[in-house]
Amino acid sequence: MIPILCLVGASDSGKTTFLEKLIPELSRRGYRIGTVKHDAHGFEMDREGKDTWKHRKAGAHTIAISSPTQIASIRTQDREMELEEIAGRYFWQEDILITEGYKRSHYPKIEVFRKTIEPQPICGPSDNCRALITDDEVTTDLPRFGFAEVAKVADFIENLFLKERSKRRVVVNLDGKRLPMKDFVEDFVAGGVVGMLSTLRGWKMPQKIDIHIRIQED
Amino acid sequence: MIPILCLVGASDSGKTTFLEKLIPELSRRGYRIGTVKHDAHGFEMDREGKDTWKHRKAGAHTIAISSPTQIASIRTQDREMELEEIAGRYFWQEDILITEGYKRSHYPKIEVFRKTIEPQPICGPSDNCRALITDDEVTTDLPRFGFAEVAKVADFIENLFLKERSKRRVVVNLDGKRLPMKDFVEDFVAGGVVGMLSTLRGWKMPQKIDIHIRIQED
Numbered sequence: 043m044i045p046i047l048c049l050v051g052a053s054d055s056g057k058t059t060f061l062e063k064l065i066p067e068l069s070r071r072g073y074r075i076g077t078v079k080h081d082a083h084g085f086e087m088d089r090e091g092k093d094t095w096k097h098r099k100a101g102a103h104t105i106a107i108s109s110p111t112q113i114a115s116i117r118t119q120d121r122e123m124e125l126e127e128i129a130g131r132y133f134w135q136e137d138i139l140i141t142e143g144y145k146r147s148h149y150p151k152i153e154v155f156r157k158t159i160e161p162q163p164i165c166g167p168s169d170n171c172r173a174l175i176t177d178d179e180v181t182t183d184l185p186r187f188g189f190a191e192v193a194k195v196a197d198f199i200e201n202l203f204l205k206e207r208s209k210r211r212v213v214v215n216l217d218g219k220r221l222p223m224k225d226f227v228e229d230f231v232a233g234g235v236v237g238m239l240s241t242l243r244g245w246k247m248p249q250k251i252d253i254h255i256r257i258q259e260d
Numbered sequence: 261m262i263p264i265l266c267l268v269g270a271s272d273s274g275k276t277t278f279l280e281k282l283i284p285e286l287s288r289r290g291y292r293i294g295t296v297k298h299d300a301h302g303f304e305m306d307r308e309g310k311d312t313w314k315h316r317k318a319g320a321h322t323i324a325i326s327s328p329t330q331i332a333s334i335r336t337q338d339r340e341m342e343l344e345e346i347a348g349r350y351f352w353q354e355d356i357l358i359t360e361g362y363k364r365s366h367y368p369k370i371e372v373f374r375k376t377i378e379p380q381p382i383c384g385p386s387d388n389c390r391a392l393i394t395d396d397e398v399t400t401d402l403p404r405f406g407f408a409e410v411a412k413v414a415d416f417i418e419n420l421f422l423k424e425r426s427k428r429r430v431v432v433n434l435d436g437k438r439l440p441m442k443d444f445v446e447d448f449v450a451g452g453v454v455g456m457l458s459t460l461r462g463w464k465m466p467q468k469i470d471i472h473i474r475i476q477e478d
Contacts (some may be wrong), residue, residue, distance in 0.1 A: 058311045065318035072382075077315040078324040085325050087332040089306060093276045093360060094305075097295040100283035106296040106350050110340040114305040115350045116332040123331055130331045130472070131349070132324050142311060162308050179470060211474050214457060216466035223460065231456060234474050236454050239432060250432035254348070254469040255450050256429050 043213055043220070044076070045138050045203040046129055050145040050171075051154035052164055058153055060175060060189065067196045068138070073204060076136035078128055082145030087116055087211065100190050127218045138203055145169070150202065152195070155180065174200060261292070261431055261438075263356050263421040264347055268363040268389075269372035270382055275360050278372055278407065280395060285414040291422060294354035296346055298361030305334055333337070343367065345436050354419055363387070368420065370413070373398065391416060 051057050064152050070175055084116040088105075091129040097105045097117060106115040123131075125147050134138050145151070145164060153165045163180065165171035173185040175195065180186070187195050212228040223231065235253065237248040267274050276467065283293050286363065306323075307311040315323045316334060323334040341349075351357050364367070371383045373394040381398065383389035391403040394414065398404070405413050411461050430446040432439040453471065457463055 058314055060437065062314055062318045065315065065320050069319040074321040075319065076322045076324070077312070077313070077320045079311050081325050081327040085327055085332070086307075086312075087330075089304075089307070090305075091295050094295070095282065096276055096280050097297070097360075100280045101287040101293065103292040103354055104285050104294045106294070106346055107299050107305065108296060108341055108346055109302050110337065111302055112305075112334060112336055113341055113346065114303070114332065114334040116330060117350070118330055119328065121330040123326055128324055128326055128331065130301060131469075132331075132335070133322055134349075134472075141316075144446075156440055160416065163431065182324050188467040204362075210410045213470075213472040215462065215470040217468050218470075220471065221457065221460065221462050227460060231471075234456050235453065235471065235473060237447060239439065242391075244433065244439050249475050250433075250435050251471070251475070252431075252433040252436075253376040253449075253455060253469070253473075254350075254352075254431040254451065255469040255471075257454075257465065257467050257469070259455055 043126070043128055044133055044136055045197060046125060046141065046147075046149040047138060047203060048141045048144045048147055048149050048151040049154060050151050050165060052156075052160040055154045055156045055159050056189065057154045060192075060195075062138065063141060063192045064140075064195060064199075067192050068199065071196065071200065074135060076129075078125070078132075078134040078139060078140040078144075080139050080141065087114075097199040111194065124218070126220055127215075129211065130215060130218075130220075138199070152199075173200065261344070261347060261350055262315075262354055264343060264359065264365075265356060265417060265421060266336070266359045266362045266365055266367050266369040268361065268369050268383060270378040271372075273372045273377045274407065277408075279358065279360060279388045281410045282358075282417075287412050289414065291355040292353060293373045294347075294351040295358040295364075296343070296357060296359045298359065305332075342436075344438060345433075348363065348433060348438075349432065351374040364410065370417075390420065393397060428468060 049057050068075050094105045094107050104117040125144055129139050151165060151169060151171045152173045153163050153171050155163045155174050157178040172180055175187050177188050212232050267275050286293050312323045312325050322335040343362055347357050366388060369383060369387060369389045370388050370391045371381050373381045373392050375396040392400055393405050395406050430450050
C-alpha cells in the first residue's frame with residue numbers, strides 16, 4: 043500500500059492552491075503523485091452528451107474510457123469507499139497518495155490554516171496532524187511552514203514518507219478490508235504463493251502478483 | 261473475470277444509441293452493467309477549474325474524487341491499457357462489461373451495421389462476431405436483429421454470457437498479465453491461499469480475497 047497523507051483544513055483555507063504548488067515540486071523530485079478529493083455533495087465528472095455520459099445515464103453501473111494517454115472511470119456506489127480501498131484499487135503505481143479532505147481518517151495529516159477563515163486549527167491533538175501550513179501566528183508544538191515554503195514542505199513529506207520506501211510487500215484484502223500481517227507473516231504468504239504458482243506452466247518470476255479469489259456460496 | 265462483449269461498428273453506425281436501449285433492458289433483468297469506450301484521440305473527462313482538474317494540471321499522475329454515491333478516477337498512461345487489465349482493475353462488481361469499439365480484441369462481438377454508413381459489415385470471419393444488429397439486407401450466417409429488437413438482443417446476450425455464470429474463481433495476474441490455469445489448479449490455488457491465510461489472526465471467511473505481492477529486487 044502506498045503512503046497516504048491527508049491535506050486538511052477549513053473550506054477556502056487554500057488546500058487546492060497549496061497542492062497546485064506541492065504536486066509539481068514532488069513530481070520534480072521523481073515521485074509519482076496520486077490525489078483524491080473528498081466530495082460530500084455529489085460531483086459531476088463527465089460532460090453531458092458524451093458517449094460515456096449516455097452510458098451512465100442509461101444505467102451503466104461503472105463506465106470507463108480509455109485512450110493511449112489516459113484512462114478514466116466513474117463508478118456508482120451505495121456507500122462511500124474507504125480511503126484504504128480507494129488507495130488499493132486506483133493507485134497502484136503512485137509513490138504517495140495525497141488527499142484533499144478526509145480529516146476524519148486516521149492517516150497522517152498536514153493542516154492548511156488561515157486565521158481569517160477559522161479561529162483555530164481544525165485538527166485536535168488526537169488527529170495525527172504532523173505539521174501546519176500557515177502564515178499566521180498560532181500556538182502549536184507542530185512544525186510550521188509558510189504558504190511559500192513549498193520546498194520545505196516537500197522535504198518534510200519526503201522524510202516522513204518517501205525516503206525509507208515502504209517495505210511492505212504483501213497486501214491481502216478480504217472483502218476490500220486489509221488483513222493486518224506482521225513482517226514474517228508477509229514473508230510466509232509471499233513465499234507460499236510464489237512457491238505454489240511457480241510450479242505452474244506459464245509461470246515466469248514477475249515483479250508483481252495479483253490474485254483475486256471469489257468464494258462461492260454452496 | 262467478468263465476461264466481455266464488444267459492440268463494434270463503423271463510426272455513426274448507431275452503437276451508442278443502441279447501447280442506450282440495451283443497458284436499461286439488461287439492468288432491468290438484474291445485471292450490473294459496465295461499459296468501456298475506446299478513444300483513439302484523447303478525451304477530456306474533467307471540467308476545467310475543478311479541484312481535481314487542477315490536481316492533474318499540476319502533474320498528479322492519477323486523481324480520484326469520491327462521494328457517497330460515486331467515485332471517479334483519471335489516470336495518466338504511457339501506453340494503452342489492455343482490455344483485460346481494464347476489466348480486472350475497474351470492473352470488480354459488474355456482471356458483464358460491454359465495450360464500445362475494441363474491434364481488434366479477440367473477445368466476442370456484436371456488430372451494429374448500417375448500409376448507408378459502410379457498404380459491408382466491418383467484422384470479417386476471424387473477428388469472433390456473434391451477431392449483427394441491422395435493419396438492412398445483408399448476406400450473413402450470423403444471427404440478425406433489428407435496431408428495435410432490444411429485448412431479443414438482451415436474450416441473446418443473456419444466453420451467451422450470463423445464464424451460466426462464470427465458474428472461474430481464481431484470477432492470477434503476473435505484472436498485469438493473466439496466468440492461465442486449469443480448473444483443478446484454480447481449486448488448488450484457492451484452497452492453498454485460504455488454508456494459509458485462515459491460520460492468521462484477523463481472518464474471517466470472506467467472499468473475496470485480493471492479494472497483491474511486489475517482488476523486491478535485491
